Amino acid sequence: MSKQYTVMVVGAGKRGMHHATAFNANPSFKVVGLCDIDQARLDAASAKLGGIKTGTDAAALAKELKPDVFCFCTMPNLRIPMIQAGIEGGAKLIAFEKPVALTSAEVLTIRDMLAKAGVKAVVSHQHRYGAHYRKIKEIVESGALGRIQTVYGSATGWMTHMLSHLIDYTRWYAGNPKAEWVMGQAAGRAKLGDNHPSPDYIAGVVQFEGGIRGIYECGAGAPDQPEVAKWWGKCRMSVQGTEGFAEVLTNGGWRACTKSGGYQSGEGAMNYDLDMPPYIQEMAEWLDDDGKKHQNCFENAYAGAEIMLALQQSAVLGGQVALPLTAGCDEQKLLQEKLSAKPVIVSFPANAKEFGLV
Numbered sequence: 001m002s003k004q005y006t007v008m009v010v011g012a013g014k015r016g017m018h019h020a021t022a023f024n025a026n027p028s029f030k031v032v033g034l035c036d037i038d039q040a041r042l043d044a045a046s047a048k049l050g051g052i053k054t055g056t057d058a059a060a061l062a063k064e065l066k067p068d069v070f071c072f073c074t075m076p077n078l079r080i081p082m083i084q085a086g087i088e089g090g091a092k093l094i095a096f097e098k099p100v101a102l103t104s105a106e107v108l109t110i111r112d113m114l115a116k117a118g119v120k121a122v123v124s125h126q127h128r129y130g131a132h133y134r135k136i137k138e139i140v141e142s143g144a145l146g147r148i149q150t151v152y153g154s155a156t157g158w159m160t161h162m163l164s165h166l167i168d169y170t171r172w173y174a175g176n177p178k179a180e181w182v183m184g185q186a187a188g189r190a191k192l193g194d195n196h197p198s199p200d201y202i203a204g205v206v207q208f209e210g211g212i213r214g215i216y217e218c219g220a221g222a223p224d225q226p227e228v229a230k231w232w233g234k235c236r237m238s239v240q241g242t243e244g245f246a247e248v249l250t251n252g253g254w255r256a257c258t259k260s261g262g263y264q265s266g267e268g269a270m271n272y273d274l275d276m277p278p279y280i281q282e283m284a285e286w287l288d289d290d291g292k293k294h295q296n297c298f299e300n301a302y303a304g305a306e307i308m309l310a311l312q313q314s315a316v317l318g319g320q321v322a323l324p325l326t327a328g329c330d331e332q333k334l335l336q337e338k339l340s341a342k343p344v345i346v347s348f349p350a351n352a353k354e355f356g357l358v
Helices: 014-025 039-048 058-065 076-088 104-117 131-141 159-173 272-288 298-317 331-338 349-354
Strands: 005-010 029-035 053-055 069-072 093-096 120-123 148-155 179-187 201-208 213-219 235-241 244-249 253-258 262-266
Touching: 005 014, 005 058, 014 029, 014 039, 014 069, 014 272, 029 039, 029 058, 029 272, 039 053, 053 058, 058 076, 069 076, 076 093, 076 104, 093 272, 104 298, 120 272, 120 298, 131 159, 131 235, 131 244, 131 253, 131 262, 148 159, 159 201, 159 213, 159 235, 159 298, 179 298, 201 298, 298 331
Parallel strands: 005 029, 005 069, 029 053, 069 093, 093 120, 148 213
Antiparallel strands: 148 235, 179 201, 201 213, 235 244, 244 253, 253 262
16 A cells, blocks of 8 residues: 555535545545535535535645645636645645646646646546446557547537547547647537536547547537437547447447457446546555556646647637647637627537527
8 A cells, every 4th residue: 555645625516525535435545624615515525524624715725734635626717726726735746627727828827837846737537447438448459440540529518528528538549649730610609608618519620640530529519329318428439440440438338340359339337436446546656656647647638638729729710720739828718709609500409408599
């Protein structure tokens, strides 16, 4: 067993409690502090965790507790102040929710803050630990698909909730290739005012090194996955190679067809109780040994964030956007100012309900 590391969690909602309970269930960690701006929710959550130190000011509590791990599960508009609180609190590792940031100006700032402070960081793309997700990775790594040509991701949930997941897992399947350029399109303004602000539908292509093409669709225009009942689970990620294909549905198992193995399939669904423990364990291993970099390290999340933000730039400014990004801008402002007021056209009736169109 590694040494035991202290943890402070910011956010006592659903995701914050997922993290807090998973940290406490791992003998390498001990949650010593919890922060939330809602005092009643904070008190209720603290009681479940054994009456730990609490506070409503994250920066002040971090400075007091000096945790080894600073974990925050807040709305996406609070990334920079939370990163700053973790750094000033002396954290060795900062763990936070996706997306990395809402704008490229923010993501470049966060990258530089972490590099200057020498702090490890992990972003919560933890679905990859599901058995059905890992099965597709095993098939790809076996060589059964031949040379990888295309990766594809679709989700009916809107961009700021879901697109970084699609990009992260498809890059993982393809061997984390660097992106060279993107081109995107977007439609619909209903979700621009959401707490996860997004165009209603965004789609685009990505040119990865090695000639691998990425194709992504996220939001109201994304296709239905009739095999999946849960609307938020209608996510499909696939890999196509010269010898076959393989795909995973977040709440609908996996399937593959290869030249050497024929047709195969299996069950599987997103399950936080199963996905969180290995995600947390890799943090302990990385803290113990710099050589055991976490699969969800900031480096990988940053590469996905660049793609996600470049797709937005392309959608509102037109043309292709070269990567890596060299200058930051405010993609949220661009979307507010330039995205067409023409309503999105949905791909199936359930999307109309979720996007407030009925």
